[in-house]
Amino acid sequence: MNTLGEALHGALGLMASGDATLGGIVALSLAVSLSAVLLATLLGLPLGAAIAVGRFRGRRALIVLLNALMGLPPVVVGLLVYLLLSRAGPLGELGLLFTPPAMVIAQTVLVLPIIAALCRQSVEDAWVEYEEQLRSLGADGMRAALTLVWDIRFSLVTAVLAGLGRALAEVGAVIIVGGNIDGVTRVMTTTIALETSKGDLPLALSLGFILISLVILLNAAAHLIKEAAQRRYG
Amino acid sequence: MATTASILPLTLRDLTFAAGGREIIQGVSARIEAGPATILLGANGAGKSVLMRLMHGLLAPSAGEVSWNAQAPARARRGQAMVFQRPVMLRRSALANIVYALELAHVPAAEREAQAMAALREVGLADIAHRPARVLSGGEQQRLALARAWALHPEVLFLDEPTANLDPGATREIENVIKAFDASGTKIVMSTHNLGQARRLGDEVLFIHQGRLVEQAPVERFFKQPASAEAATFVKGELPWV
Amino acid sequence: MGLRRLLLALLFVFSFSAHAQKGFITVASTTSTEQSGLFKHLLPIFETKTGIQVRVVALGTGQSLDMGRRGDADVVFVHARPLEEKFVAEGYGVQRFEVMYNDFVLVGPKSDPARVGGSKDIVAALQKIKAARAPFASRGDKSGTHFAELQLWKAAGVDLEKDKGPWYRDTGSGMGPTLNTAAGMNAYALTDRGTWLSFKNRADLVISVEGDRRLFNQYGVILVNPAKHPHVKKDMGQAFVDWVISREGQNAIAAYKIGGEQLFFPNAAN
Numbered sequence: 001m002n003t004l005g006e007a008l009h010g011a012l013g014l015m016a017s018g019d020a021t022l023g024g025i026v027a028l029s030l031a032v033s034l035s036a037v038l039l040a041t042l043l044g045l046p047l048g049a050a051i052a053v054g055r056f057r058g059r060r061a062l063i064v065l066l067n068a069l070m071g072l073p074p075v076v077v078g079l080l081v082y083l084l085l086s087r088a089g090p091l092g093e094l095g096l097l098f099t100p101p102a103m104v105i106a107q108t109v110l111v112l113p114i115i116a117a118l119c120r121q122s123v124e125d126a127w128v129e130y131e132e133q134l135r136s137l138g139a140d141g142m143r144a145a146l147t148l149v150w151d152i153r154f155s156l157v158t159a160v161l162a163g164l165g166r167a168l169a170e171v172g173a174v175i176i177v178g179g180n181i182d183g184v185t186r187v188m189t190t191t192i193a194l195e196t197s198k199g200d201l202p203l204a205l206s207l208g209f210i211l212i213s214l215v216i217l218l219n220a221a222a223h224l225i226k227e228a229a230q231r232r233y234g
Numbered sequence: 235m236a237t238t239a240s241i242l243p244l245t246l247r248d249l250t251f252a253a254g255g256r257e258i259i260q261g262v263s264a265r266i267e268a269g270p271a272t273i274l275l276g277a278n279g280a281g282k283s284v285l286m287r288l289m290h291g292l293l294a295p296s297a298g299e300v301s302w303n304a305q306a307p308a309r310a311r312r313g314q315a316m317v318f319q320r321p322v323m324l325r326r327s328a329l330a331n332i333v334y335a336l337e338l339a340h341v342p343a344a345e346r347e348a349q350a351m352a353a354l355r356e357v358g359l360a361d362i363a364h365r366p367a368r369v370l371s372g373g374e375q376q377r378l379a380l381a382r383a384w385a386l387h388p389e390v391l392f393l394d395e396p397t398a399n400l401d402p403g404a405t406r407e408i409e410n411v412i413k414a415f416d417a418s419g420t421k422i423v424m425s426t427h428n429l430g431q432a433r434r435l436g437d438e439v440l441f442i443h444q445g446r447l448v449e450q451a452p453v454e455r456f457f458k459q460p461a462s463a464e465a466a467t468f469v470k471g472e473l474p475w476v
Numbered sequence: 477m478g479l480r481r482l483l484l485a486l487l488f489v490f491s492f493s494a495h496a497q498k499g500f501i502t503v504a505s506t507t508s509t510e511q512s513g514l515f516k517h518l519l520p521i522f523e524t525k526t527g528i529q530v531r532v533v534a535l536g537t538g539q540s541l542d543m544g545r546r547g548d549a550d551v552v553f554v555h556a557r558p559l560e561e562k563f564v565a566e567g568y569g570v571q572r573f574e575v576m577y578n579d580f581v582l583v584g585p586k587s588d589p590a591r592v593g594g595s596k597d598i599v600a601a602l603q604k605i606k607a608a609r610a611p612f613a614s615r616g617d618k619s620g621t622h623f624a625e626l627q628l629w630k631a632a633g634v635d636l637e638k639d640k641g642p643w644y645r646d647t648g649s650g651m652g653p654t655l656n657t658a659a660g661m662n663a664y665a666l667t668d669r670g671t672w673l674s675f676k677n678r679a680d681l682v683i684s685v686e687g688d689r690r691l692f693n694q695y696g697v698i699l700v701n702p703a704k705h706p707h708v709k710k711d712m713g714q715a716f717v718d719w720v721i722s723r724e725g726q727n728a729i730a731a732y733k734i735g736g737e738q739l740f741f742p743n744a745a746n
Contacts, residue, residue: 027485035489087547087705095707097548098502098533100489132292133322137382138311138338147334151324179533182516197652198511199659199677233325233366 007205011213014206021183022207026214029187032100032174033167036107037115041160044112048119049145053127066120069113075172081106082176098179103187106173111163118159119149126152154226154233161222168215188214241304241313241389242268242421244289249298251284258284261298262447266423268389270437271416273453274425277468281445282425283319283394289423290316290392312339315383316392319399321375323367328359331367332382339386353385354378357411373404380411391415393424397431409435429469433457441465500529501712504540504549506620507650509695512670512739517732522719528712536650538618544568544698547705550713553720555620555668555695569698573721576729576740577694580624581672582685583655584610584664592664598688602632609643611663615654616646620693625666628690655681668693670739695740697721720744 014022051062083089085097085105096102126148134144149156171189178185180194188211195204244266251259259281266272266289274282287293288300291311302310323331332350341349354360357377362370367378376396383391393412397405412435416422426432432439432453439456441449443464451461460466509515510532519530533543537554544552545568552569554560563569582601584592590610592601605612615622629636636644645663647654651671658665659679667675672683685691699717702710719725726742733739 023481024485027481028489030482031485031489035486087707092547098531104489130322132287132316133318135292136290136314136316136318137335143338147324151326179531181531181533182510184531194511194652197507197650197656199652199656199675201677233368 003202003205006202008209010202010206011209015210015213022210024183025186025188025191026210028100028185029168029189029211030214032103032187033107033164035104036111036167037160037164039104039108040111040115040163043108044115044163045119045149045156046142046146047112048116048121049123049149050142051116052120052123053131053141053145053148063117063120066113066117070117072110072113073172074110074170075176077110078106078173078176081109081173085177097177098181098185100178100185102177103174103185106177107167107170110170110173111167114166115159115163118162119156122152122155122159123148154229157222157226161219164218165215168211239303240268241302241310242266243303244390245299245301246289247299247301249285249288249300250296251288251293252296258445259288259295260445262442262445263298264440264447264450266421268421270452271422271424271435273432273436273439274423274442275429275432275436275439275456275468276425276427276442278427280442282427282442285442286316286392286394286423286425290314292316313389314392315386315388315390316394317376317379317383317396319395321372321379323370323375323378325366325368327364328354328367328370328378328381329363331378332385335382336385349385353381356384356414357381358407371404373400373407376400376404376408377411380408380415384411384415388420390421390423393422395425395427397426397428405431429457441468443468499527499712500531501550501709501716502548503530503532503551503553503716504543505532505534505553506537506540506555507534507652508555508621508668508671509553510534511650511652512668512674513734514670514729514732514740518720518725518728521728522716522725525724526712526715526719528715530716536615536617536619537621537623541568544700547700547708549700550709551697551699551716553695553697555693556623557694557696559620559623560696560698564698568701568704570701572696572698573717573744575695575697575720575744576726576742577692578669578740579686580621580666580691580693581669581683582664582666582691583658583672583681584684585662586680586682587662588684590664593682593684595685596687598628598685598691599632601685602628602634605664606632606634606639606643609641611643611645611661613645613647613654613658613661613663613665615651616648617650619650621651621666621668624693628666631690673734673737673739694743 051059081102084091085102086092123145130148134147139147169189171193174187175190175193180186180190188207192204192207195207246262246264249259249262250257262285274285276282284293288295304310324334329350332353333346336346336349351360351363354363357380359374359377359381367375370378397408400408412422424435436453439451439453440447448462449456449460449465457469460469515532523529533549537556537559540552540554541559541563543549544563560572564572582598590605590608592604595601614625645657645661647657651667652675654665655667655675656677659677659681662680664684697717697720699710699713700708702708721744726744729740729742730738
């Protein structure tokens with residue numbers, strides 16, 4: 001386990017050194033994943049809530065499908081988005097391949113089902129409590145769904161964090177649509193993959209520790225915010 | 235609501251509701267007129283809550299009809315409000331909960347807060363206007379629910395066992411608010427299994443037994459001379475001080 | 477690091493479409509050129525001189541040529557001559573130029589189970605490896621190195637389809653991961669010298685065979701044909717091709733060394 005100790009030491013050294021390249025890679029990872037989670041949240045919360053309160057044919061099948069899509073393999077998503085954005089593909093004109101926006105698109109596709117499915121479950125649970133009162137007051141359908149989403153927003157933080165964790169951790173999608181271009185589309189996970197393939201395991205592991213620390217920090221921050229809000233709003 | 239046409243009387247025609255293979259409401263026919271406070275009385279499980287939800291439109295009947303005296307369903311909806319056994323509040327301040335209801339009722343934005351405060355004052359909750367609704371006590375939340383209903387100025391107020399979960403002190407407070415509603419001209423339709431409460435608040439009784447409407451009578455006549463055997467048993471069976 | 481950098485990065489992400497079409501080309505190349513560190517050394521010189529940013533997507537010869545066929549790259553820079561010539565013949569590339577060469581080496585475990593160490597004959601070595609059923613890790617990924625490896629097996633008279641056994645480990649991956657696998661399994665592997673020199677996880681692997689003329693590894697650069705893909709940045713792409721085979725570019729290639737050892741030898745026809 002010498003490598004482990006060496007890696008931990010290396011991680012601290014890297015973080016302390018304030019290395020500009022590393023800083024850029026971390027910043028890009030956060031920028032891409034946070035953007036994807038933001039988009040997925042804006043799309044996924046209303047989608048999940050609508051399915052939760054709606055009553056329509058095929059609803060159960062849709063719920064099963066949504067839950068299943070949580071397990072979409074990142075590399076498959078990457079491949080599909082690549083084929084979409086390739087010059088030989090339908091959206092080739094946009095010239096988005098091998099750019100950070102392509103990575104954001106791929107990660108949004110990956111994260112959207114997670115946020116929508118978890119939101120659907122939470123809203124459905126809350127709907128049991130709220131349905132009669134909201135309908136009595138005249139809130140139906142989408143209106144009621146969005147009221148619920150806002151009301152249970154702090155428990156939805158968990159769903160958003162699950163999405164963020166998935167986005168920051170995946171490599172399969174971003175490496176295919178981003179191309180892991182030095183200084184342009186290289187993020188933490190693709191750098192770890194690259195350093196591993198170059199045989200520099202201690203460096204790869206150091207970066208891994210930094211990534212894990214980042215994720216823990218984000219989760220801790222979200223948890224504190226959630227607790228404070230719950231104390232305030234009940 | 236006096237100037238526009240009333241949505242009452244409410245007519246129930248052969249109302250039936252079945253769920254899970256069981257008939258919970260069987261062929262109920264009745265006429266609910268404006269004026270007297272109506273009590274849906276019956277034992278637990280008699281079907282009072284289901285009947286009220288059918289009246290309010292939260293459940294659709296399996297057979298039969300619920301007709302208001304209104305040309306369009308939306309008009310009938312707007313003239314009603316309901317308070318449930320367990321108050322359901324959003325994670326906002328007490329005031330904001332009422333404002334939300336006023337927003338749904340299309341009250342102009344500039345007037346919402348003032349009307350909400352007036353409703354809170356009516357039930358004596360003005361000083362907790364900005365407290366989160368969900369940290370209030372059970373009795374306070376139920377009073378808040380009544381304030382919310384009050385703010386809507388409904389023609390008909392449904393109450394489903396509103397004090398079942400409250401202590402005697404809170405119960406008294408709630409009953410006072412309901413009496414105020416009644417005095418202001420709102421038609422009260424309330425379900426309870428509590429005989430004392432029925433006598434205190436009600437003018438007429440609809441006695442429900444095993445999903446059927448067994449008797450409809452003015453309150454004093456019902457208690458002094460119940461016309462049906464089931465009603466007599468019920469009136470006698472309950473403990474006198476409840 | 478910190479909030480400011482994050483905000484800058486967010487801006488960077490979203491401003492992308494804005495400055496997308498000015499000042500950069502996409503070069504599809506091999507893992508051996510990138511992972512050896514050559515591009516990190518070479519590209520800044522070109523960028524400073526011309527202001528053109530070069531974005532390298534390092535995949536492997538087969539995938540890079542496919543990228544060129546799809547029009548997802550402006551230039552391809554790979555090392556499998558027959559495949560490159562086919563690429564140009566099919567009309568996907570304008571013209572092939574030789575740029576530089578290095579050589580392949582056969583690496584293997586210090587214990588040398590097939591007894592090939594120190595030999596200068598790669599074909600004989602491969603025959604011995606097959607005979608001894610010594611573990612061999614292959615890239616199996618349509619790369620230039622993989623292509624070269626297959627040619628050498630053919631020259632050794634080995635029919636891989638028939639003679640393949642559990643000793644032949646097809647990893648389907650890049651040079652680095654294949655070397656990781658070879659190091660982990662104490663297997664032989666064919667690698668380009670550049671990647672080997674910069675590879676850090678050697679475990680018990682050493683160079684077993686080198687110096688055979690058949691291990692010669694030629695790199696070529698080709699501009700993707702704008703006639704097939706009108707959006708290709710032909711002026712900037714051509715500038716890159718021209719520079720890489722110019723005296724300045726060739727000198728820059730020769731100047732790249734690891735531990736005093738030169739990795740690539742410029743040989744453009746000038």
